[in-house]
Amino acid sequence: MTAPGPAPRQTPLGGLALLGWLGAAAAAFVLLFFLITAVLRQMPDPIGPRADLFVEGARMTLQLTLVSGVIGLLIGIVAGIMKTSGMWLVRAPASFLIWLIRGTPLLVQILFVYNALPPILESVGLNVELNEFWSAVVALSLNVGAYNAEVIRAGILAIPRGQGEAARSLGLSGGQTMQTVVLPQALRIVVPPLVNNLVALLKDSSLASSIALLELTLAGSRVSSETFQPIPVLTTVACVYLALTTVMTLFTDQLERRVKIATR
Amino acid sequence: MIKRALLSLTALSLLAVPAQARTWAEIKQSGTVRIATEGAFPPFNLLKGKQLTGFEVDLANQLAKQLGLKVQWVTQPFDNLLIGLNQDRYDFVIASHGINPERAKAVDFSNPHYCTGGAIVAKPGGPLTAAALKGKRVAVQVGTTYLENVRKVPGVGDVKTFPKDTDAQAALMAGRVDAWVGDKFTGIDLVKAQQGKVKQGDLLFNERIAMAVKKGNSSLLKELNAALAKAQQNGSYAKLSQQYFGQDVRCK
Numbered sequence: 001m002t003a004p005g006p007a008p009r010q011t012p013l014g015g016l017a018l019l020g021w022l023g024a025a026a027a028a029f030v031l032l033f034f035l036i037t038a039v040l041r042q043m044p045d046p047i048g049p050r051a052d053l054f055v056e057g058a059r060m061t062l063q064l065t066l067v068s069g070v071i072g073l074l075i076g077i078v079a080g081i082m083k084t085s086g087m088w089l090v091r092a093p094a095s096f097l098i099w100l101i102r103g104t105p106l107l108v109q110i111l112f113v114y115n116a117l118p119p120i121l122e123s124v125g126l127n128v129e130l131n132e133f134w135s136a137v138v139a140l141s142l143n144v145g146a147y148n149a150e151v152i153r154a155g156i157l158a159i160p161r162g163q164g165e166a167a168r169s170l171g172l173s174g175g176q177t178m179q180t181v182v183l184p185q186a187l188r189i190v191v192p193p194l195v196n197n198l199v200a201l202l203k204d205s206s207l208a209s210s211i212a213l214l215e216l217t218l219a220g221s222r223v224s225s226e227t228f229q230p231i232p233v234l235t236t237v238a239c240v241y242l243a244l245t246t247v248m249t250l251f252t253d254q255l256e257r258r259v260k261i262a263t264r
Numbered sequence: 265m266i267k268r269a270l271l272s273l274t275a276l277s278l279l280a281v282p283a284q285a286r287t288w289a290e291i292k293q294s295g296t297v298r299i300a301t302e303g304a305f306p307p308f309n310l311l312k313g314k315q316l317t318g319f320e321v322d323l324a325n326q327l328a329k330q331l332g333l334k335v336q337w338v339t340q341p342f343d344n345l346l347i348g349l350n351q352d353r354y355d356f357v358i359a360s361h362g363i364n365p366e367r368a369k370a371v372d373f374s375n376p377h378y379c380t381g382g383a384i385v386a387k388p389g390g391p392l393t394a395a396a397l398k399g400k401r402v403a404v405q406v407g408t409t410y411l412e413n414v415r416k417v418p419g420v421g422d423v424k425t426f427p428k429d430t431d432a433q434a435a436l437m438a439g440r441v442d443a444w445v446g447d448k449f450t451g452i453d454l455v456k457a458q459q460g461k462v463k464q465g466d467l468l469f470n471e472r473i474a475m476a477v478k479k480g481n482s483s484l485l486k487e488l489n490a491a492l493a494k495a496q497q498n499g500s501y502a503k504l505s506q507q508y509f510g511q512d513v514r515c516k
Binding site for chain 1: 342343344346347350366367370371403406407411412424425426427431432434435438439440
């Protein structure tokens, strides 16, 4: 026997409810950080006195994930739609991006953006200096964006062709069909794999430690190399990551439930 | 039944008894000593392609030769070296570890094999004294004594930690930080290599550099100290030091 879950909604989630969901998620994370700080401060020697360093690192990890996650989502939507286009010229850049990003390791991408991109840009006359945070954001959002694009493409392709054909025969333009018929349906399909990518992104952000961005992993490696006690330090780091992903999935599960609309 | 019980007991005891560091007698018997270093800290230990070279590498090879041992080198990231030593992945570490109280709690140090200091390196016009570091961005390697000593400078700005010294130097050259603090001899090397693009400033602190063995491995420590003393007496240390630095770097 399965418990009767909440009845699927008849209408999609309104803007106000979405805002409330965002607010609740933000509040939960603030609470989580208070909790982490309180718990870590109680710990014995290698952890307790350095609790603030871990919390600072965790905050940076979350910040990195949220900023790259949002940018990566935009990249994914644009590249994903481009990839379903019938025109070769529209498809090519998206395919190129996905081929390039998915075929190279994230660590190399991060090191490339940090160490190789500035001199390359300088040689073409662009004098931008990306600091550690934005270097990591560029690499991470491109990376997650490429994976998101494939997810979104799959979501769009999952909508039966007949839907688009019917919309077109009713006189809707290509853009309108995409906006009002295909995307709203595809959205429900792509939420779970997108959440998957977001959780992976949170963990992948640990690679930013290689460019001296003081996030959770680097905070841990600083403490571990200072105290020579890898066991408590790595355990703590792993637990904090687990706490972050747990709270995150708690809310994305909610989101998943809420975007679900009753189908026939 | 008994066999199974015995098996699980053995397995348990393997888990319970911490692995023992190899004593001098065991190393002598095996004929090979396992030494760990970083391999990214010129001119002390450096990987040139596959070839491990540098002052400390040559010195350790010499000490091993005096002790009648073959050498098996292991290279590890710097912040892993002492942790791996305590897990018996190698017999001793020679990787420019400055002696400080935290490290002395974790491992046993030999007599110092050279003396040096942490010096500031910056681009011309950059901060070259401790006072000038106020509010400036400084790059150091993670897990080093430079990190803690730079932190002690009053008013110092952002201190960034890189996995390798060479990464920290690259950050200085790219203008991502205002100064790099590292070993004074490494600094001299960098200034030479960059031909006037950077300058070396004040010494922030002095330190004594020593080899490390696992805590309590006194038999190995005794042999290492004896071999080092012999090398410093018979002139082979002086020759090596002259070759790398043009001066004798032993502690006075």
